[in-house]
Amino acid sequence: MDYMTQMDAARRGIITDEMEAVARKELVDVEKLRKLVAEGKVVIPANKNHISLEPCGIGEGLKTKINVNLGVSKDCCNIEAELEKVRCAIKLKADAIMDLSCYGKTEEFRRRLVEISPAAIGTVPVYDAVGFYDKELEKITAEEFLGVVEKHALDGVDFMTVHAGINRETAARFRKNPRLTNIVSRGGALLFTWMELNNRENPFYEYYDELLNLCRKYDVTISLGDACRPGSIKDATDASQIQELIILGELTKRAWEKGVQVMIEGPGHMALNEIVPNMIIEKKLCHGAPFYVLGPLVTDIAPGYDHITSAIGGAIAAANGADFLCYVTPAEHLRLPNLEDMKEGIIASRIAAHAADIAKGVPGARQWDDKMSEARRNLDWPGMFELALDPEKAVRYRDESRPENEDTCTMCGKMCAVRNMNKVLNGVSPL
The missing domain is CATH 3.20.20.540 (Radical SAM ThiC family, central domain)
Incomplete structure (x- = not known):
């Protein structure tokens, strides 16, 4: 190893394994990341x-x-x-x-x-x-x-x-x-x-x-x-x-x-x-x-x-x-x-x-929400749970109060706006 710290490496133009790993997770260009580490605007704590x-x-x-x-x-x-x-x-x-x-x-x-x-x-x-x-x-x-x-x-x-x-x-x-x-x-x-x-x-x-x-x-x-x-x-x-x-x-x-x-x-x-x-x-x-x-x-x-x-x-x-x-x-x-x-x-x-x-505007942030909204529009309960920040709590709440119709929840039932809009836009009577 010819550098002491991540900042040393970045200043010498070296892209470390740690920088590569961070760039992959963050969906950012690794060379841009290296420059930010060199400038001190990004840190990679890695003893x-x-x-x-x-x-x-x-x-x-x-x-x-x-x-x-x-x-x-x-x-x-x-x-x-x-x-x-x-x-x-x-x-x-x-x-x-x-x-x-x-x-x-x-x-x-x-x-x-x-x-x-x-x-x-x-x-x-x-x-x-x-x-x-x-x-x-x-x-x-x-x-x-x-x-x-x-x-x-x-x-x-x-x-x-x-x-x-x-x-x-x-x-x-x-x-x-x-x-x-x-x-x-x-x-x-x-x-x-x-x-x-x-x-x-x-x-x-x-x-x-x-x-x-x-x-x-x-x-x-x-x-x-x-x-x-x-x-x-x-x-x-x-x-x-x-x-x-x-x-x-x-x-x-x-x-x-x-x-x-x-x-x-x-x-x-x-x-x-x-x-x-x-x-x-x-x-x-x-x-x-x-x-x-x-x-x-x-x-x-x-x-x-x-x-x-x-x-x-x-x-x-x-x-x-x-x-x-x-x-x-x-x-x-x-x-x-x-x-x-x-x-x-x-x-x-x-x-x-x-x-x-x-x-x-962090890469990938808004896309997560868009995927959740798509699952909600489709009344895709497994998809919603998979995307949830805390899936266990979401599953538990639904299981604690099961609806008569599985494509709804016990808050709105058949009056669910999402369910009814899906049906009417497809030419089906909602109720």
Whole structure:
């Protein structure tokens, strides 16, 4: 291999196996894809140690991707239960899975996850540091934080969220501009606390070049975390968020200089009317790097239904520039999601992503809908089920309420408009 990263290869005019695979799946020209990877507008997270990976591309001109969060915590540390969620996420066609484990020795779960998952795997190394070293947060050294990054890279993690933008300058801006919900990013809060307790610069910012060298060695895509993402619509598009975004744009250029692939993470909670301007600002300040958003949740009043509030925001965000949606489940802000919560979150995010792809003119997106409409016109129930985003639920709903006439459903019966129009247009009395 005469290149270190996908970006290196693309810049040298080399089309990798991963680029070929992505181009086939996305129905795009591979040479066009190579140029986008070279420019940093598309990333292909593909750690050299993730043997089971089926590569996916994230970025300009490609299908909107979705990510699923899972992992063990102190209150819920059942590895087998989390692995069952992994299998379900893969079945439901999640594009990426993030292991957010934050309790104990997480190595076993992470390695098993990488082994069985064809989807890209992401982690947040700062979560793992406290358990890995079994010491107080403030006692962890910069070298030890980087040690966890290398450990995750060795295990085959494809992308890592690193909150390098919450440096002392950003922290000062946050202090000068009080928020309703302060810092809600778990990783951002941990690093802000570490900086306060040690009166030092964020280690991931101070030793950013060393971090990039590790990412380059294994071709880990760096996902620049948004420590100052808004945790309420009140805090959206404030000074802290924009300050950090400026820093992330600078860090993006430094990563590209080393041939390291970059994604940018974004909000958060945000009112509908602020989503489009935020997509424009992010793409401008971060030079067209792929944008990865959590939601955004468009209202703060719906605990138990935040998969819906995030899908609304996600569809708008993706239709206007976001490339990667982090799913949100009905359990958001309430508890660790169970298997059913996870499924609801995945389906909601996939609907949002697909709706955005139609708006963006992504190859193949609208054709899927046209095929479904054709099956509906023909009252082709097996065809509808085959095309459905969640075939199992569609089949179950029909089976739970069988109609008198099999070419109808129990909503309209013989008054079904589709059935009657088909008949009358063919010269047959419908009733």
